[in-house]
Amino acid sequence: MSTVLVARDGALAVVTVNRPDKLNALDHATIAELTATFVALGADVEVRAIVLTGAGEKAFIAGADVLGLSKQGVLDGKANARHGQALTLAIESAPKPVIAAINGFALGGGLEMALACDLRYASPNAKLGQPEVGLGIIPGYGGTQRLPRLIGVGKALELVMTGDPVTAEDALRIGLVNGVFPQAELLASVKTVAQRIVARGRNAVALSKQAIRRGIHLPLAEGLELEADLFGIVSSTDEMREGTRAFLEKRKPNWT
Numbered sequence: 001m002s003t004v005l006v007a008r009d010g011a012l013a014v015v016t017v018n019r020p021d022k023l024n025a026l027d028h029a030t031i032a033e034l035t036a037t038f039v040a041l042g043a044d045v046e047v048r049a050i051v052l053t054g055a056g057e058k059a060f061i062a063g064a065d066v067l068g069l070s071k072q073g074v075l076d077g078k079a080n081a082r083h084g085q086a087l088t089l090a091i092e093s094a095p096k097p098v099i100a101a102i103n104g105f106a107l108g109g110g111l112e113m114a115l116a117c118d119l120r121y122a123s124p125n126a127k128l129g130q131p132e133v134g135l136g137i138i139p140g141y142g143g144t145q146r147l148p149r150l151i152g153v154g155k156a157l158e159l160v161m162t163g164d165p166v167t168a169e170d171a172l173r174i175g176l177v178n179g180v181f182p183q184a185e186l187l188a189s190v191k192t193v194a195q196r197i198v199a200r201g202r203n204a205v206a207l208s209k210q211a212i213r214r215g216i217h218l219p220l221a222e223g224l225e226l227e228a229d230l231f232g233i234v235s236s237t238d239e240m241r242e243g244t245r246a247f248l249e250k251r252k253p254n255w256t
């Protein structure tokens with residue numbers, strides 16, 4: 001049985017990791033299926049935004065499957081890290097917004113999945129952390145790289161070296177999540193955020209994501225050049241003509 005569920009809601013796709021009896025822990029097969037799912041949804045023009053969540057009321061994703069990790073050696077340890085990193089890269093590089101609805105534990109690989117998403121919203125019961133050092137390993141699906149880029153080196157070192165999780169409220173305070181919604185309303189509230197993005201210009205959203213995602217790795221001068229290049233590209237679109245004309249004509253844009 002598949003451990004990844006995909007449900008369509010108009011232009012939105014909701015991806016649910018479905019191993020609730022294991023708190024949605026990511027085994028090798030689930031990671032492969034998720035990667036293929038994100039690549040396919042990224043290429044599907046009918047899908048304008050993707051929401052990622054976990055099955056059940058307790059966990060978003062409680063990490064990589066510790067059973068698999070317990071058996072790894074040097075070579076397959078590195079390969080396992082690459083396998084998980086390929087998933088987080090597929091999420092991060094999807095040419096459309098990906099939003100995490102963190103409905104409970106987001107630990108280890110679960111937090112790393114959320115870090116690869118563009119936006120993160122949590123329910124009050126969520127606990128977010130990188131507990132790997134307690135297992136004698138380090139984060140391997142991008143956590144050591146994306147966490148400091150998101151919340152700063154000091155807080156990232158604290159989370160990674162203590163292994164202690166933070167509450168949803170603390171996650172909001174340190175910028176680890178964008179908002180907190182009551183658990184019963186989490187998915188609906190996240191879909192509302194996604195719909196607000198979907199109502200904007202599709203190319204403008206995709207290119208602004210690309211400008212930020214690629215630009216963060218560049219020196220400022222090169223980042224500004226990238227921004228200008230992408231601004232040039234977006235200026236060639238019908239979308240730009242319609243968006244600006246609609247503003248001047250005091251009406252809503254009619255995107256085609």
Ligand code: COA
Pocket residue numbers: 021022023025026062063064065066067105107108109131132135
């Ligand atoms: N890998 C494999 N199995 C996991 C798992 C993981 N990361 N997280 C939870 N599970 C399994 C448990 O082994 C248990 O399975 P079982 O019923 O067959 O024994 C089931 O999910 C329920 O978890 P349980 O520990 O009983 O729930 P809890 O409410 O007592 O504790 C957690 C919840 C999240 C605190 C606890 O499960 C935990 O610490 N998980 C590991 C988190 C982690 O270290 N993740 C990073 C891995 S790199």
